[in-house]
Amino acid sequence: MEFFKNTNIDFLGKKWYFLSFSLIFSIAGILSLAFWHGLPLGVDFQGGTLVDVKFVNSPDDAKIRHAVDAAGYHDAKIQRFGAVANNEVIVNLPVRETSEQALDKGRNEIVTAFEKYFGAGEAGKIDLNNTSTGQLSDYLLNKDPLHLGTDAATRYGELARQITSFRDKNRSGVLSSIDELNGTVPPQVIAALKDGAFTSQFGVRSVQIVGPQVGAQLRKQAALATLYSLAGMLVYLAFRFEWIYGVAAVVAVFHDTLITVGAFSLTNKEVTLTVIAAILTLIGYSMNDTIVVFDRIRENIKLLRRESLSEIVNRSINQTLSRTVLTSGLTFLTVLSLYLFGGEVLHGFSFALVVGILIGTYSSIAVAAPMLVAYQDWRLAKTGAAVVPGAARRSSKIRA
């Protein structure tokens, strides 16, 4: 089976289409970054508090808003997390506390407010959906429903672990009633739980609190990492090729980065630390396709001295098209699987990869190679002498 057999597509002839396509997306991204959504930063870059709450039943959005308002956070963002059927909500509080001592104030206030609105428990009772293993074990030890002797502490610790583990692993963190524990722990324990515990309608699954200082620190690190990555690629290419190839490849990769970040701005998705990781990976990955095309161009310049540069570039792209599309396609397949099945936590990460791999493949064909020709044309017009940027510093080998 083969997809591409002796293709002969005139890629350079379509350079105006490519240019306008790239410009439209780049400019749309830039405009959105500058005037529309800006760059939506995740809590790890921006600072603030993120509380991930899962409900037993589909929660009433208005009621959640009420609870959050009651806690005094009118500017909090409330978002559904993942599919609606997940019954999961993320409450995002902006940084307000300037003093770091009060860093976890917001979280505590939100949880207290939720207890009030979605708790339905009597005072002094343990909320099974928001208790820790230690607390539960202490409660059971106090109650001693099984009348255990010397090793009571260990036994009840074990039972408490079984209960929280059942809640977390089998019920995704929330129990709808104490009866769900039937079969997990002895009936006496369940009776004891019914006595002094209840199940609220929600459980806090994760909390992330980022102080302003760490946020600023991370922003700087991320920007530096991206710059170093681009610089690293430039150095590697300068070592492998003539400088103009390096510049063309880095422009192409910069183009990919810009459009990927622009896609985040346009769709108003948050850029988090893992998204930056994805972008850095893309910088490396998108460079590959470009290098392969460049290698072929360089090889062909030596073989086909009579053809013009644009003919050579076209031929080279066509020769490598099959492998470019196949390799990108296969990587895209795995990334798509990550996007579809990898869960909400990795959503931003896999979104960046999905967009980036598409754009990266496109740019090695439509941006990097035509740039070489454009440079050549510009030099021709200026000096009248053709500069064939093909003479490699190292002895060139024939490439795949």
Next chain:
Amino acid sequence: MRKNLLPKTLFIIGVLLVFVYGIFFGTDPDKAVAAFKQGGVGAAIQQNIHMGLDLKGGTHLILQVAVNEAVSAETDRVVESLKDDLSKAGVAYTDLSKPNPQNQPEIIQIKGVSPDKTSALREVVSDNFNKYDLQPAANNTYNVVMKASEDTSLKQRAVQQAIETIRSRVDQLGVSEPVIQEHGLGDYQILVELPGVDDPARVKDIMQSTAMLDIRLDMGGPYPDEQSALQANGGQIPSDAMLLPGNLGEGDNQPQYFLVSRTAAVAGSDIRDAQPSRDENGRPDVQFSLSNDGGRRFGQFTAAHVGDKLAIVLDNRVREAATIQEQIRDNVRITGAFTEQQTHDLSMMLRSGALPASIHYLDEETVGPSLGADSIRQGVLAAVVGMAAVLIFMLIYYHGAGINADLALILNLVILLGFLGFSGATLTLPGIAGVILTIGMGVDSNVLIFERIREELRAGKAPAAAVDQGFGHAWLTIVDTHVTTIVSAFILFIFGTGPVRGFAVTLTFGLLANLFTAVYVSRVIFDSILNRKQRGAALSI
């Protein structure tokens, strides 16, 4: 022309076995077997492959150590000593204080020193305060400034001390495999990772509390047990004393009992700093300094007890006993038959007694185990689907050679997981994404080779020659592919934190393993197929 593939095949099988062992038994086979008996294969693998907080749940904290407080405490002490020493040397001044204790705690200012006393002042500072520089300013004012090297090392010690304090406290909590280390991304920050802790408030309380450390008078002992302690003291413990367990030195697990004074001479909060050092004879010893108040009390106490023994008590256990040689003020030296290691440990313990400076929380992340369990499930599902899609595609597109690629890909995955088992590298959720990406990028190498082989076959070459050329020509491109991606991953590793680092590690190692599987293993499989074929028979690709 048949090639002898036996050595290569055996080598590949050997590698396979080693890494399969890594997946199932890791570095600690006993624990893995125990986990297997309890929870089956899954539990055994989870025992070997360390999972990050985002997968198994837990709490991640970044703390800031207020290092200026440590500097300030040290210069406070020096201000007092300076006053003493200057009056002894007859140097008069109008004011001696710290002009900016908040932001520049390392500067002490002496105003109104009469010009004829300048050399006396110089002498005092250079003789008694060699970690400070004397800098003249206008109007007979002098600045005594802590040397930059000392300033940095003091701050570093404060961070190390805070780390030790926190570690000893976290250990008491029974948290398994906590990570407590300096957080490289910031200045004087500490990263704390506590797997399985779902109640960060409690942990934070415990970390910020003061540990119990004090120095008491050693009134008798060690005794092998409480009975003999009683007998030695006439059947009754004196009213001003109490009996404490303890053991001296390492490796001696038999508890001994010491009779110590009921009142402590120095409490943990009096200790400012401790470091290993050497005495006049070059023997290792431990020096620690006390706060002003503690130093005064300790001076009176030691003056009254020269020749007696001191007991250093940590968390109500006697950890060290030493003889008082002379009156000691704020700089205490514990000499004994110490080894280098022991002085290091002891000064660590002394330092961990009290937090050297206040800490506050910059960042806190708690992942509940339910979210972690969901993440594992989804990550594994995505990996399985992605892998299946790639495997099936390769089979359809390359027929017989697809089997070859699939085998190489599976081996690639085995090596990657085995590496995680052996190395103890942490698998995070982005790390799982790294595994998935490795599958996608790893298969690129096969595609490169296969496409080239097809090209050569099309050009009319014989299968053996085409395979040879295919591998030869694709090699450089494969190296390029891997180098660019690994450069990115390396930068990520340097700049990233926990989860992102896990991604960089799995991606890098996955791609390195890919060089072996896609090039070496795949080549051996091709050669073995060619060996069995008749000359000129077509290759399924």
